[in-house]
Amino acid sequence: NAAEKGGYEHFMLKEMYEQPKAIADTFSPRLKNGEIIIEELGMSPEEIRQVEKIMIVACGSASHVGHTAKYIFEDMARIPVEVDVASEFRYRNPILNDRTVVVVISQSGETADTLAALREAKKQGARVLGIVNVVGSSIAREADNVMYTWAGPEIAVATTKAYSAQLTAVYLLAMKFAYERNEISREMLSELIDELKALPIQVEMLLNNQGKIQKFANRYLAAKNIFFIGRGIDYAISMEGSLKLKEISYIHSEAYAAGELKHGTISLVEEGTLVVSLVTQKELYKKIMSNMEEVRTRGAFVMGVTLEGNLEAEKSADYTVYIPETSPYFTNSLAIIPLQLFAYYIAVGRGCDVDKPRNLAKSVTVE
């Protein structure tokens, strides 16, 4: 009812606005005197140094957090990472041992495939760490260790605040591993902690910019196809942006690694097709901008999402949304906000049942 929604039209909107708090509540208890303390990890520094491989297993949006995590862990902590959706992992005979950490990510802690994957990983002797939102859920109980995301109850089927809290948990974990394994210095760790602490206020700023996104979304209510492109972490953001849009608005959408466009998706670009391009990784600016030109030549209208100050992006985009400066590792947390708002306002504009999209369930407890 209206009271439960706290004055917001939908749970999804309310939960989007709860993201600054979800992020802060997830990192605050784990930052002490300039250090990252994750007691519930249950691993000594020595054990952290002995890890040979990380496997991330999840479904839906949580698996997109996994994709972001792979880029961060490999670059920051120099540990090989595999990411898999749980329904694939459990039947593919994965190679793991007691030096593998399997990170299982789940909002509900009840997703059947994710739970089965967890059991399989334990059977094979891996250490299983759950990143879970619902306290006392099955995955939380069965994992060897559990790191809770403190997003609070999430009602809307399309996840927003739990996703943001999962990203935060992953950042903490990567920073902890990177530091214990001497891959980042104390100075670097302090800098990252400062950037992390700035995220809630930055997310709030982006949420307050919703009017602009709403206006833009209203131009695309009749779109047939919308594409999301990016490279590296921006590709991971694209997957989540695309999923949000299609699940609640029923507009067909795909996320593509920008360099792979010419091997497929580009044939679907027509005059006026909207392509949302994520441009948050400075090292890849030139590459992604050339992909934006590629689709524009074929008639696409390009919306760029980039860092403040990257005025160059305006030249390759028809419409630009800016996010504040942050560490390249953390841009997902900011760039996802305009994409959530965009999906939300398109769905509202099309009269969709935003909180309960057809055919989808909040928690999938059957295989």
Ligand code: G6P
């Ligand atoms: C369902 C939900 C998704 C969610 C996925 C995984 O499909 O609709 O939003 O990402 O399950 O759920 P979990 O609770 O394991 O994070």
